[in-house]
Structure formats: C-alpha cells, structure tokens
Amino acid sequence: MPADPPVTVSFVPSGRRGTVPAGTTVLDAARALGVDVDSVCGGRGLCGRCQVTLGERPGLPADPGRLSPPSLPETGYAGRRPLAPGHRLACAAQVLADVVVDVPEASQVHRQVVRKEAGRPDVAVDPVLRLHYVELPEPILEQPTGDAERLAAALAAEWGLADVRPDHHVLVALQPALDAGHREVTVAVRDGREVVAVWPGLRDAAHGVAVDVGSTTLAAHLCDLASGAVLASAGRMNPQIAYGEDLMSRVSYAMLEPGGAARLTAAVREALAGLVVTLCEDAGISPEDVLELTMVGNPVMHHLVLGLDPTRLGSAPFALATSGAVTVAASTLGLGVHRGARVYLPPCVAGHVGADAAAMVLAEGPHRSDALLLCVDVGTNAEIVLGDRHRVLAASSPTGPAFEGAQISGGRRAAPGAVERVRIDRATYEPRVRVIGVDAWSDEPEFARRSRRAGVTGICGSGIIEAVAELYLAGVVGSDGTIRPVDSARMVPEGRTWGYRLWEDPEIVVRQADVRAVQLAKAALQAGCRLLLDRAGVDEVDEVRLTGAFGSHIDPLYAAVLGLVPDCDLDRIRSVGNSAGRGSLMVLLSAAARREVEEVTGRVEKVETAVEPRFQEHFVAALGFPHGTFPSPHLASRVALPPPVAPPARGRRRSGGEAPSAVVS
Incomplete structure (x- = not known):
C-alpha cells in the first residue's frame, strides 16, 4: 500500500513549518517539528490541554476540511477544560492537507507570564x-x-x-x-x-509556592505550575522578631541561649506551614496539592529555615554552611504539604549576601543590562547590588530596624492606621498626613470619616522617612540632623533637644533620637553603595531600583533627599516592588531561571562591608542630609535644598543635641 502523501504543516506563533504524512495528528506533527503544545494525558483526548485552532496565511485559508472531521474523542469530550467553539484537540485532529495551525497561549507548555513592568523579562x-x-x-x-x-x-x-x-x-x-x-x-x-x-486516573493540576523569607516579613505566592497563574498571595510577620529585631541579635540568641537556634528554626517553620495553609484556603485547594516550593532569604534566614547553625555568620570570615543551591524534601522542614514535595533554595552569594540577593539579581537583571544599575533591597539588613552585563558586585549593610518603624517613638509596623505619607508646609510648618488604608489626606473633609475605623495608630517606616525629609526641606532639621527650634507651636522642648509634634491624638512626636536612628540607617546604606562604586571605579550610576517589602513603599524623591542612595537622575530612581519575591516566583516557574540564577551568582563579586577599611569613612560622611561630602546636582536641580549647617566651633557644644559622630560608636 502506498504511503500517505506528505503535507505541510505551519504552526503559529512559533513559525515552525515542516512536512508530515497525511493522517498525522496535529499533536504528533507538533512533536515531530519541536512545537510547544501541552498535554498531560499523552494524546488520549482526556485532558483538553492541547486545544488548537485553524490559522491562515496568503494562499492558505482557514478551511476546516484541511483537518479530519471531529471524531469521538472530540464529539464526546467531557474533560475539565471545555472544548471552546472553533477549537480542536490536537491529539485527535488529523492533518489531511497543507494547513496553518494556531497554538493558543493556554495550550503552550512554555507559555509566557507577562510582567508589565519596565526592564523586566517575561x-x-x-x-x-x-x-x-x-x-x-x-x-x-x-x-x-x-x-x-x-x-x-x-x-x-x-x-x-x-x-x-x-x-x-x-x-x-x-x-x-x-x-x-x-x-x-x-x-x-x-x-x-x-x-x-x-x-x-487523570489529574491535570499541580501547585507550587514561592516564598521570600525576610527577617521581618514572610511573603508567599501560590501558583498553578502549568499556567504560571498566581492563585493566592499572603504574608505574615516573621515570629523570630520575638527573639531579636535584627539578624545579629538572632545570631547572638542562637549562640548564647541553649537550644536557641532550634527555637528560631521551629518558629519560622511553623509560620511557613501556617502561611501555606492560608494560601491553600484562599485558593480552595489542599496543602496536599502543593508539590514544589522555592524559598529565598538572607544567609541567617536561609540557615535557620534549613536547620543549619547560623553562629558562624556572626563573625569574620562569616562562613556559610553551604553557598550552593539546595534542594530538600518539604517534609524535612515540616511544611505540611505533599510528602513528595521538594523545596529549592537558590545559592547564597556570600556570608552576608544571601539567596534573596541572588533572587533580586535574577529579577532585576543587572547582568542583562547595558546601563549601570544599583539595586537596593531596603530592610533591616539591606542587600545592595551594582552591575551591568560586564560585571556584578554585591554587598550587605546592617541598616537596623528603623526603616521598619521599630526603635522609633510612635513607630508601628505598616498596618492600617499607621502614618505612611507626610507633607509639611514650608511657611507655617503645619503637617498633613496620610495613613495606611485611607485614601485621603488629613486636611481633607473625608479623612475623619474614612479613618474612624482604624484611627491613627503611629508612624511606619515610609512615614518616618518622609517626616524627616520634609522637616529637613522645611528647615526644621539641619543637614547635620539636628532638630532646630522654629517659630511653631509644634516644637516640643525635650531637655537639651527638641521634638516636632506631627499628630495630636495619639501624640506622634518626631524626636531627635528618631532623626538619629534614620541617619544611622541611611548612612549605613549609603556607605554600602559607596563601597560598591569604589570597587567598580565609578562615581555615579545610571539607574537606582528600590526593592523589598519596605523599599517598594519609599517615595524615590525622599530617598534622594535623605541620601539613602547616591545622587541620580530622579526619573531613574524607581521603587519596583519585592524583587526577591519575584525572583523566588521565577525559579518556581522556570527551570531556565534556576540555571540562570546559579550561573550569575557564581560570578557576583562580594564586597564585605564589615571588614572594608573605607566603610567607616563613608558611613560618617553619609550622616549628613543628603550627604556630608558628595554633592547632589541631580537632586538640587529638582528640589530647593536648605543650605548646609556649618560645623560648630571647636570646644563648643552643638545646640539642639549631640553631634552625629557622638552616636555612631
């Protein structure tokens, strides 16, 4: 019997084209030509994932007769994914003549999860x-x-x-x-x-969870592993805060308290298991449906989640138990998911720069950029990455909890009722504020009604940043960080220093100690950035991206006014959300992303701030607003900056409080 004559099949959008014997199913033709068509059931007409439609091109119209008529697998199809009008099952439809086949995105294995954010790859x-x-x-x-x-x-x-x-x-x-x-x-x-x-029988859904294990906050996303769709997102406080606000206090707890490390590990694992339950309840699935997890975090969090001893990270040479990517059974971590599930953690860069920084690099892509990018994950422990496609450097800087609203008088976590935005009139020194959960300013008529439920509870990290920056721009705070008495009933004398009453009930006062806390945090961050610039041999960057759960809420203008980062064109300083979390999501959904993060992490150059001789020099210089020594021409072109405060005469006490150098020790 003569063989069926060959016919030409063209697939869109891939552009693949080739000949197959007439009578070949569309799915077999796709496989033969290397075309991306999904299928779980192996071509048995059960799963409905391989749906295609007829396409056309000049000279080749979309004629249904080019494919075989619908047969029993299609006419009797009753799978979970309804067969849409005009769609055919690629596993059942046979090619009878030259044809163009359109493979919809939903039927592609390697479908794109589109991120509508500039500068990020799909x-x-x-x-x-x-x-x-x-x-x-x-x-x-x-x-x-x-x-x-x-x-x-x-x-x-x-x-x-x-x-x-x-x-x-x-x-x-x-x-x-x-x-x-x-x-x-x-x-x-x-x-x-x-x-x-x-x-x-047939099962066509598997789920995964991507987690960012922050020292303050745990954030997670539940995804359909086939489509990449995010089905639920949730977050909660890291319960380890009860044992210490910052990383080194937790390392000290693990070092000094018998069984301390085990308690820290148990606390975070229990919280992660609870977070998975919350995600699954929100999505209407069982934790047994979760088969893959990814986690990123700084080295201390990384080690504690895995049950590794973190104490060696507390002193030089900051030795990691492992710097490579880790895959571990989820049951080992007690996460309460399917017993076959695995947890993947990307590699750590170095002792103080962890898998969260590696995930940030993957998400922001400095190694793919022609421009010189500075990426800063602002938090209790800031991760800083500087680089382009030729070279990538990384550092961490211990900024402390001030940016999270901790150790600030009236400080609160970012929750409804916390002040998050501040504006101060330059002439009257009167403030107006916005609080989380209310889309009105305090001087607008509807503010009282809309804020009645949560009230005004305190001030969070982004609020204290804006408050200090606005006080500086209004001349209440000098470039040296000293609160100066101005002609306003809002000035509150506090011994040898002054405070500024931002809100009356409850009373929120920005005190000298609050300004100093912000100074110390921002100086540590700026000093880390400067060390990377020194190592790269450059004076400025092309673009700054502020990332992290907190960094994503910082107004770039106020980041520049306070000098959190080096001076840069304000239009190129952007808050870009939780890059570490996005990187965790990328490695959950993409094997190629795992290979990429492992490759790029291996060539990141680490700058260790703790042992760099110039760190203290940069730190002291960065205490001033916006900076004590480096000019800020980009910022000055957009904002009227107050004149710098002249240093006090030798031997005389500084008015309004202690010198910044006196609080740095």
Whole structure:
C-alpha cells in the first residue's frame, strides 16, 4: 500500500513549518517539528490541554476540511477544560492537507507570564515538575516485570523520559493507585528523573509556592505550575522578631541561649506551614496539592529555615554552611504539604549576601543590562547590588530596624492606621498626613470619616522617612540632623533637644533620637553603595531600583533627599516592588531561571562591608542630609535644598543635641 502523501504543516506563533504524512495528528506533527503544545494525558483526548485552532496565511485559508472531521474523542469530550467553539484537540485532529495551525497561549507548555513592568523579562513557564498520564498493561505470569518498571517503560515510550526513578512513598502508593484507576494513573515527575507523586486516573493540576523569607516579613505566592497563574498571595510577620529585631541579635540568641537556634528554626517553620495553609484556603485547594516550593532569604534566614547553625555568620570570615543551591524534601522542614514535595533554595552569594540577593539579581537583571544599575533591597539588613552585563558586585549593610518603624517613638509596623505619607508646609510648618488604608489626606473633609475605623495608630517606616525629609526641606532639621527650634507651636522642648509634634491624638512626636536612628540607617546604606562604586571605579550610576517589602513603599524623591542612595537622575530612581519575591516566583516557574540564577551568582563579586577599611569613612560622611561630602546636582536641580549647617566651633557644644559622630560608636 502506498504511503500517505506528505503535507505541510505551519504552526503559529512559533513559525515552525515542516512536512508530515497525511493522517498525522496535529499533536504528533507538533512533536515531530519541536512545537510547544501541552498535554498531560499523552494524546488520549482526556485532558483538553492541547486545544488548537485553524490559522491562515496568503494562499492558505482557514478551511476546516484541511483537518479530519471531529471524531469521538472530540464529539464526546467531557474533560475539565471545555472544548471552546472553533477549537480542536490536537491529539485527535488529523492533518489531511497543507494547513496553518494556531497554538493558543493556554495550550503552550512554555507559555509566557507577562510582567508589565519596565526592564523586566517575561518568564517562560517551564517548571521542573510536570504531570504525565499513562496507562499500564496488566501484569501477566510470562512477564514478571514490576509495576514500577512498567511505569518507567511507559514514561520512556510515551514521554521520552529515560531512567526515571520513583520515590519510596510512590512505590508504596503505586499499586493501590493502579487498582483504583483501572491501570490508569497520573504521575508527577521532577527534573525528568524523579517520580514524586502518583494518583489514580487523570489529574491535570499541580501547585507550587514561592516564598521570600525576610527577617521581618514572610511573603508567599501560590501558583498553578502549568499556567504560571498566581492563585493566592499572603504574608505574615516573621515570629523570630520575638527573639531579636535584627539578624545579629538572632545570631547572638542562637549562640548564647541553649537550644536557641532550634527555637528560631521551629518558629519560622511553623509560620511557613501556617502561611501555606492560608494560601491553600484562599485558593480552595489542599496543602496536599502543593508539590514544589522555592524559598529565598538572607544567609541567617536561609540557615535557620534549613536547620543549619547560623553562629558562624556572626563573625569574620562569616562562613556559610553551604553557598550552593539546595534542594530538600518539604517534609524535612515540616511544611505540611505533599510528602513528595521538594523545596529549592537558590545559592547564597556570600556570608552576608544571601539567596534573596541572588533572587533580586535574577529579577532585576543587572547582568542583562547595558546601563549601570544599583539595586537596593531596603530592610533591616539591606542587600545592595551594582552591575551591568560586564560585571556584578554585591554587598550587605546592617541598616537596623528603623526603616521598619521599630526603635522609633510612635513607630508601628505598616498596618492600617499607621502614618505612611507626610507633607509639611514650608511657611507655617503645619503637617498633613496620610495613613495606611485611607485614601485621603488629613486636611481633607473625608479623612475623619474614612479613618474612624482604624484611627491613627503611629508612624511606619515610609512615614518616618518622609517626616524627616520634609522637616529637613522645611528647615526644621539641619543637614547635620539636628532638630532646630522654629517659630511653631509644634516644637516640643525635650531637655537639651527638641521634638516636632506631627499628630495630636495619639501624640506622634518626631524626636531627635528618631532623626538619629534614620541617619544611622541611611548612612549605613549609603556607605554600602559607596563601597560598591569604589570597587567598580565609578562615581555615579545610571539607574537606582528600590526593592523589598519596605523599599517598594519609599517615595524615590525622599530617598534622594535623605541620601539613602547616591545622587541620580530622579526619573531613574524607581521603587519596583519585592524583587526577591519575584525572583523566588521565577525559579518556581522556570527551570531556565534556576540555571540562570546559579550561573550569575557564581560570578557576583562580594564586597564585605564589615571588614572594608573605607566603610567607616563613608558611613560618617553619609550622616549628613543628603550627604556630608558628595554633592547632589541631580537632586538640587529638582528640589530647593536648605543650605548646609556649618560645623560648630571647636570646644563648643552643638545646640539642639549631640553631634552625629557622638552616636555612631
């Protein structure tokens, strides 16, 4: 019998084209030509993932007769994904003549998760974990092969997966699943090698969780691993705060308290397990449906989550237990998800620059940029990255908890009722504020009504930054950080210093100690940035990106006014959200992203602020607003800066409070 004549199949949007024998299914043609068409059921007309439509090009119209008429797998299709009008199942439709086939995004394996944020690449969804449906033959006496071996053979024959090995719990569950599914099962295969889960019949949904383990806040996203869709997001405070506000206090607790490290580990793991439960409840799924997790965090958080001793990170040479990427069973961490689930943590850069910085690099992409980018994750422990496609440097700087609203009089976490925005009239020194949860300023008529429920509770990190910056621009705070008495009833004498009453009920006063706390934090951050500029041999950067749960709420103008970062064109200082969390999401959804983060982390140059001789010099110079020595021409072109305060005469006491140098020790 003569062979069927070849026909030409053209796929869009991939642009792939080739010839196949007439009668070939569209799915087989796609596989033969290397075209991206999704399928869990292996072409059995069950999952509905391989839906395609007819396309056209000049001379080749969208004629339904170019494909076989719908057959029973399509006319009787009752899968979970409805067969949309005009759609065909690629596994059932046969190519009869030259044809153009359009593969919708929903039917692509490596579909794009589009991020509408400038300067960020789309993420091609290509998770390490995939579901595969197989049908195994009944065992017979003449072939004593085990069911695990039959499963491996089916995965090799139908899915091209060689040398696949099941986890022990899969071996335990395999035969009951085969019995319940009448020899039809779906398995989850990780990295093309490990079978980590098995279910009877067809299953077409697997889920993953991406987590940013911050020293102050835990933030997580629950995703559909096939589509990349974020189904739920949640966050909560890191309970380790009860043992210390900053990282070094927690390291000290682990070092000095018997069983301290174990308590810190137990606290954060319990919180993470609770966070997963919250996500799953919000999405209407079970924690048993979670099969893959990714986590990023600074080295101390990284070690404590994994149960590694963090005490060596407390002193030079800041030795990590491991700097490489880590994959661990989720059951080892007690996260309450599917027992076959794995947790992936990207590599750490160095002893004080962790997997969160690596995730930030992946998300912001300085290594892909022609411009020189400065990326700053602002928090209790700031991670700083400077680089372009030629070179990437990183450092960390211990800014302390002031940016989180801690150790500030009237300070509050960022929660409803906390002051987050401040404006001060330059002539009258009268303030107006906005609080979290209320979209009106305090001088607007509707503010009282809208704020009645939460009230005004205190001031959070972004609020204290704006308050100090506005006081500086109004001349109440000098460039040296001293609060100076001005002609206003809002000035509050406090011994040898002054305070500024920002709010009456409850009373919120910006005190000299608050300004000093902001000075110390911002000077540490600026000094870390300057060390990287020194190492790179440059004086300024092309662009600054403020990241992190807190950094994303900083107004770039006030970041520049206070001198949190080196002077830069204000239009190129941007708050870009939680880059570490976005990087965690990228490595959850993309195997290529994991390879990229591991490669780029290996060539990041680490600058250790704790042992750099010039750090203290840069720190002292950066105490002034915006900076004690470096000019701020970009900022000065946009904002009228008060004249700098002249240093006091030798031997005379500074009016209005202590000199910044007296509080730096």
